[in-house]
Amino acid sequence: MRFEIITIFPEFFSGFFDHGVVRRALKEGLVSVGVRDLRDFTHDRHRTVDDRPFGGGEGMVLKPEPLAEALESLGIAAKAAREASLSPILAPESGDKDGTPSSLTEGASNSGTDGAPISVDADARQTGTRVILLSPQGRRFTQATARALISQEQVVLICGRYEGVDERINTLYCDLEISIGDYVLSGGELAAAVVMDAVTRLVPGVLGNEASSEFESFGIADSSISADEAGIPRSQHGSGGLLDYPHFTRPAEFKGLGAPQVLLNGDHRQIRRWRREQQLRKTLANRPDLLERAELSDEDRRMLVDLGWRTAS
Numbered sequence: 415m416r417f418e419i420i421t422i423f424p425e426f427f428s429g430f431f432d433h434g435v436v437r438r439a440l441k442e443g444l445v446s447v448g449v450r451d452l453r454d455f456t457h458d459r460h461r462t463v464d465d466r467p468f469g470g471g472e473g474m475v476l477k478p479e480p481l482a483e484a485l486e487s488l489g490i491a492a493k494a495a496r497e498a499s500l501s502p503i504l505a506p507e508s509g510d511k512d513g514t515p516s517s518l519t520e521g522a523s524n525s526g527t528d529g530a531p532i533s534v535d536a537d538a539r540q541t542g543t544r545v546i547l548l549s550p551q552g553r554r555f556t557q558a559t560a561r562a563l564i565s566q567e568q569v570v571l572i573c574g575r576y577e578g579v580d581e582r583i584n585t586l587y588c589d590l591e592i593s594i595g596d597y598v599l600s601g602g603e604l605a606a607a608v609v610m611d612a613v614t615r616l617v618p619g620v621l622g623n624e625a626s627s628e629f630e631s632f633g634i635a636d637s638s639i640s641a642d643e644a645g646i647p648r649s650q651h652g653s654g655g656l657l658d659y660p661h662f663t664r665p666a667e668f669k670g671l672g673a674p675q676v677l678l679n680g681d682h683r684q685i686r687r688w689r690r691e692q693q694l695r696k697t698l699a700n701r702p703d704l705l706e707r708a709e710l711s712d713e714d715r716r717m718l719v720d721l722g723w724r725t726a727s
């Protein structure tokens with residue numbers, strides 16, 4: 415898949431592309447990326463990309479013309495023209511109650527473990543280009559959003575700056591407006607890097623162990639993958655919408671703290687149970703909101719109640 419990033423700070427991304435999983439994915443051609451300097455699409459001496467807001471108020475707004483030109487230089491037509499050839503995507507009010515996108519297509523009907531319906535026909539309908547505006551006003555970016563994006567051929571990330579972007583760019587070109595969290599950054603560049611990282615590591619072949627992205631926090635439930643080739647229960651269980659359990663490695667003792675004995679004894683059933691309990695404990699302590707939508711067994715629920723969980727209902 416390809417990412418295109420439109421920004422006034424193209425140099426911002428060089429360090430990001432040069433490290434870790436993203437670097438490897440780029441090197442191996444599993445993803446590719448282009449960075450467009452918004453100022454290259456201006457026509458005045460000062461390469462002006464912003465202007466004062468109509469109606470007055472603080473700050474400056476990114477002008478629509480350079481952004482439209484940057485998008486059109488990538489062959490991206492206005493949304494109306496694209497939707498004639500692609501299936502329509504993401505009706506404006508189709509997110510769930512916490513703002514998670516229902517999917518990037520219409521016609522979704524299944525429900526994912528993190529509350530986001532998963533498209534039943536995640537094939538040709540989902541492929542193509544998706545234009546995303548990064549802004550604090552967007553829908554919250556979640557693991558479900560990242561998963562929905564991996565089926566796209568091209569994801570264009572527009573980095574907002576200043577007070578914002580002329581809304582007509584959003585109206586005319588953007589398929590999705592995404593926020594990475596309830597705080598205001600000084601620009602969309604960090605958010606674009608977050609989105610690219612989260613999506614890239616889900617692209618098949620990018621992570622060494624294909625299963626590992628499914629088992630971490632917010633991963634899919636373990637009902638679909640519960641044993642290895644030898645039929646031995648996996649030492650890690652799928653997250654099922656919970657936070658991940660704590661991890662330990664050598665040395666077995668560090669500054670007077672031992673690694674949990676259960677992890678050292680090789681009993682996979684006990685390890686699995688311990689890890690599940692740790693997931694429940696951590697989720698209850700740090701993100702109790704996730705429990706309302708997590709896949710929980712009766713045993714999980716009993717354990718949570720013992721730990722002091724009080725359901726909303």
Ligand code: ADE
Pocket residue numbers: 548549550574592593594595596597598599600601602605
């Ligand atoms: N630009 C500024 N703040 C942002 C946020 N929280 N998410 C995405 N883009 C942003």
